[in-house]
Amino acid sequence: MxxxxxxxxxxxxxxxxxxxxxxxxxxxxxxxxxxxxxxxxxxxxxxxxxxxxxxxxxxxxxxxxxxxxxxxxxxxxxxxxxxxxxxxxxxxxxxxxxxxxxxxxxxxxxxxxxxxxxxxxxxxxxxxxxxxxxxxxxxxxxxxxxxMDLPMLDMDYSTWSKQQLQLLSQAPRVTQAEEFLSELEQFDASAPVDEQQLAKLARQYQALLVHFKHDLKLSVLQPGRMLMPGDLAGAPILAFFPLPEVIDAPENSGYFHLKKRYQAYVKDVVQHFYQQHFCxxxxxxxxxxxxxxxxxxxxxxxxxxxxxxxxxxxxxxxxxxxxxxxxxxxxxxxxxxxxxxxxxxxxxxxxxxxxxxxxxxxxxxxxxxxxxxxxxxxxxxxxxxKAVQVMQDGEKLNCISGKEMKSQHQMTFLPAQPPMRVLSATEWPKHGFNFPSFYPDLxxxxxxxxxxxxxxxxxxxxxxxx
Ligand SMILES: Nc1nc2c(ncn2[C@@H]2O[C@H](COP(=O)(O)OP(=O)(O)OP(=O)(O)O)[C@@H](O)[C@H]2O)c(=O)[nH]1
Ligand SMILES: [Mg+2]
Missing domain, CATH: 3.40.50.300 (P-loop containing nucleotide triphosphate hydrolases)
Known part of the structure; x- marks a missing residue:
């Protein structure tokens, strides 16, 4: 039966x-x-x-x-x-x-x-x-x-660290990252692990990522779950940051611990997410x-x-x-x-x-x-x-109109023309571009x-x- x-x-x-x-x-x-x-x-x-x-x-x-x-x-x-x-x-x-x-x-x-x-x-x-x-x-x-965590799948801790430290030491990140970088210089990564120090530096690194996201609107911000932890908020697997390589780091060293956390993050979080949802x-x-x-x-x-x-x-x-x-x-x-x-x-x-x-x-x-x-x-x-036409000095201008987000007001605006191809540094307009954002219009x-x-x-x- x-x-x-x-x-x-x-x-x-x-x-x-x-x-x-x-x-x-x-x-x-x-x-x-x-x-x-x-x-x-x-x-x-x-x-x-x-x-x-x-x-x-x-x-x-x-x-x-x-x-x-x-x-x-x-x-x-x-x-x-x-x-x-x-x-x-x-x-x-x-x-x-x-x-x-x-x-x-x-x-x-x-x-x-x-x-x-x-x-x-x-x-x-x-x-x-x-x-x-x-x-x-x-x-x-x-x-x-x-x-943006997916590229981490192809990097070990030392490669990832190298890449991140290079990003941190150049524009546009370097101004905000200076303090964190000088703290890293003081940090002895081969000494026996000091959990509190690791946690402090991880918090500092996280604060930098938040700043890069909200104020600089940058794309390469790893690990992504430091910004959007989902169910991992507060978990040690998220408490890592880049470090200059220490070859043959002892097992009780700070470097060794961070390397382990990085490896666990890539395998258990990034790879899991990729295999479950991105194939x-x-x-x-x-x-x-x-x-x-x-x-x-x-x-x-x-x-x-x-x-x-x-x-x-x-x-x-x-x-x-x-x-x-x-x-x-x-x-x-x-x-x-x-x-x-x-x-x-x-x-x-x-x-x-x-x-x-x-x-x-x-x-x-x-x-x-x-x-x-x-x-x-x-x-x-x-x-x-909505598209609106505005007459100015006898010329018809193709404008847009909507409730603008910064001013919270209804606004009519003549949008700039975006470039038709990627501009070189010398071609980039002196005053940059300005494209205001609007609320949904029904x-x-x-x-x-x-x-x-x-x-x-x-x-x-x-x-x-x-
Ligand atoms: N004008 C315009 N703005 C849009 C449109 N879609 C999104 N936006 C703007 O872009 C913002 C982000 O849109 P979301 O759909 O939340 O973007 P997302 O990719 O889901 O973002 P995350 O969830 O943070 O990854 C919105 O809050 C709007 O300000 C659109 O079709 N037209
Ligand atoms: Mg979304």
Whole structure:
């Protein structure tokens, strides 16, 4: 009896797995990687995507999303996710914030959302099987800070330390890092460990990272969980910092302890996060906030560009045919999206896309060679401004208008033109760039607006909904 129950459970499990494989084979399942550094707009994008697919999926709102434009979309809704140990993406909280003219909170923990899109097939083999079909889309959202830990996977403690100490000793970090660096000089890392001293220096290093994030808006801030600890707040695994190498450090030394903590962090935290959540994607959107980094100046801009290119090496790209898809899906379509395009006038959206294209040109060339479909777009998940024309001295100026965040006032603004390619140090404008930020701006009937999210959806999902 017991044996037959066990066998039937096994059969059910087998049936379930077989069903999952067949579903994959028929492309009814897409795992979409929403990738972006901290504050690049991941949470706003996922919230907007769900809202536009569930409650605003009409051909007026999404004219370039063919399944909607051809009236084949039946409905979409969030359905129970498969991972039971991860919180569900707080879509309602994000949406309520947007509907009240606020931005969603910064993400503190990983969360996930499974969306089911029911549609009628436009013809072909699929239409022979049944009238309605369902495409499952899996998304995860996470603090952007965690993404920048991925390069640590390829570094041991001494390499990482060397890299961080070099960053700390040059602009733009060096002014704030001087005190910490001189304390490190006093610190005898080969002496027997002094826990209190380690904790003090780790706190100092953490304070520096916080400063680099909030005031300098830098991208390479490791370890990321020192900024967004999730469940690790206060754990010793987070209490490490870079040190000049000590060869053959004794086992009871400070250096030895920090090296152990670093190794544990990379293995138990970074690798775990990567293996659990960053493998097996089918499609990817990389969100890049170029306007904020342009505002911060040439150094921050360059660091962001380097970080984006470096991150690409942690995802698997390649064409996945029917058989390969069953076992190891790979990203076959990649979209580089320059976000917050609504901070520009429409005539300059193309310049923003060209700039992003220039930044990723090298990586793009290699991926296109390997058969990956790639596009670059300027878009805005949630529009925060309206286009207005202002007459000045007989000239028509294309301006934007919205509630500006710093002044908290409604403002009309003539946005600067972003560069169409990466500028050299001598080409960088003397007074830099200025792109003010705005609160979300709704339609008269309290709906969110977007710029080109329908193009994004068509590129990422259109072929799966035919
Ligand atoms: N104008 C405009 N601003 C946006 C848009 N999306 C995001 N923003 C701005 O960027 C900020 C960050 O957006 P989030 O969606 O929270 O970014 P995130 O990538 O989830 O950030 P973390 O959770 O910190 O990693 C928001 O608070 C807005 O100020 C957009 O589509 N248009
Ligand atoms: Mg977020």
């Amino acid at each position: 017991f044996e037959s129950i066990k066998q039937s459970a096994k059969f059910k499990q087998f049936q379930h797995q077989a069903h999952q494989l067949v579903q994959r084979g028929f492309d009814q399942h897409v795992k979409l990687a929403v990738t972006g550094l901290s504050r690049s707009g991941k949470t706003a994008f996922i919230t907007a995507l769900v809202q536009h697919l569930t409650e605003q999926a009409n051909s007026q709102n999404l004219p370039f999303f063919s399944v909607v434009q051809q009236h084949r979309m039946v409905a979409a809704k969030a359905v129970p996710q498969s991972a039971l140990d991860i919180p569900t993406f707080p879509y309602r909280d994000g949406l309520n914030a947007l509907l009240q003219g606020q931005w969603p909170e910064s993400t503190e923990r990983i969360n996930t959302l499974r969306l089911a899109i029911k549609y009628r097939s436009g013809g072909g083999l699929r239409a022979q099987f049944s009238e309605n079909h369902t495409l499952i889309v899996d998304l995860i959202d996470y603090p952007g800070e965690w993404l 097996h994607f089918d499609r990817q959107i990389i969100l890049v906030d170029l306007l904020s980094s342009l505002e911060q100046g040439a150094e921050v801009f360059a660091e962001q560009n380097q970080a984006i290119n470096q991150l690409l090496s942690y995802f698997s790209y390649g064409k996945s045919n029917f058989i390969k898809r069953l076992f190891a899906p790979k990203i076959d379509k990649l979209l580089f999206a320059a976000t917050k395009s609504d901070h520009l006038s429409a005539e300059h959206h193309k310049d923003l896309a060209l700039l992003l294209d220039d930044i990723v040109a090298h990586a793009k060339n290699n991926l296109v060679f390997d058969g990956i479909k790639i596009e670059t777009m300027a878009m805005s998940s949630v529009a925060s401004t 339609t008269a009937d309290k709906k969110i607006r977007h710029v080109r999210i329908d193009h994004v959806l068509e590129f990422l999902l259109g072929d799966k909904l035919r």
